[in-house]
Amino acid sequence: TKVMAMIGSSIGLVFALSLVGAPVLYGWIGMGGLFSLTGILALLAIVLLPLVGLTLRDYRIEFDLATEQIEREARLMIQGVQIEENASLRDIALLLRTMAVADNRRDLDPEECIGLSRRLITTFDGFSNIGAALPTGEVFCAALPLTSPVNVADRGWFQEAQKAKGLTKGYFLTGKISGKPGIVFGFPLSDKQGNIRAALFAASDISWFD
Numbered sequence: 001t002k003v004m005a006m007i008g009s010s011i012g013l014v015f016a017l018s019l020v021g022a023p024v025l026y027g028w029i030g031m032g033g034l035f036s037l038t039g040i041l042a043l044l045a046i047v048l049l050p051l052v053g054l055t056l057r058d059y060r061i062e063f064d065l066a067t068e069q070i071e072r073e074a075r076l077m078i079q080g081v082q083i084e085e086n087a088s089l090r091d092i093a094l095l096l097r098t099m100a101v102a103d104n105r106r107d108l109d110p111e112e113c114i115g116l117s118r119r120l121i122t123t124f125d126g127f128s129n130i131g132a133a134l135p136t137g138e139v140f141c142a143a144l145p146l147t148s149p150v151n152v153a154d155r156g157w158f159q160e161a162q163k164a165k166g167l168t169k170g171y172f173l174t175g176k177i178s179g180k181p182g183i184v185f186g187f188p189l190s191d192k193q194g195n196i197r198a199a200l201f202a203a204s205d206i207s208w209f210d
Helices: 002-103 110-123 156-161
Strands: 127-133 139-142 171-174 181-190 196-204
Touching: 002 110, 002 127, 002 181, 002 196, 110 127, 110 139, 127 181, 156 171, 156 181, 156 196
Parallel strands: none
Antiparallel strands: 127 139, 127 196, 171 181, 181 196
């Protein structure tokens, strides 16, 4: 261990110093002086070693307490992040379920869907885009303007939404409409027979990360 290595190196250092210093001390104080000095140093060691031991013990206790405190704070931080993440997922699921319920009785009218998407994106904070795609992957509805045809059949969230019963996992992507990076979640919009009518999506805004 480190402690044993330090003790061994200190013994070696003291031995080397004694080889160099002993002749000098012998010339100054003689053999009797060396024995007297050895006795004095031994007495000092007897007095000081317990103090050193107590100091090291206190240091170890403080170190363990500090380590426990750091671990405790880290666990609390992780729990806080998990709580925030769960809350965010609930918000995303609520948003897409709201959109699904509102569209279930409609004929997937693009204008009505676009209007709903724009209302929802102003109601729910933290999203860069909300919309829907047909089973072919063609986006027919988005809160942001569609300046050209967009197909998302190659996106992971869309493919997962074709089989999912609810909210898909988040996929980190650069939006084809917004051009911004974000985490995109999908949600299936099904008819009463369970057939997919559309795949809804919500892209989180992570501009705060830049």
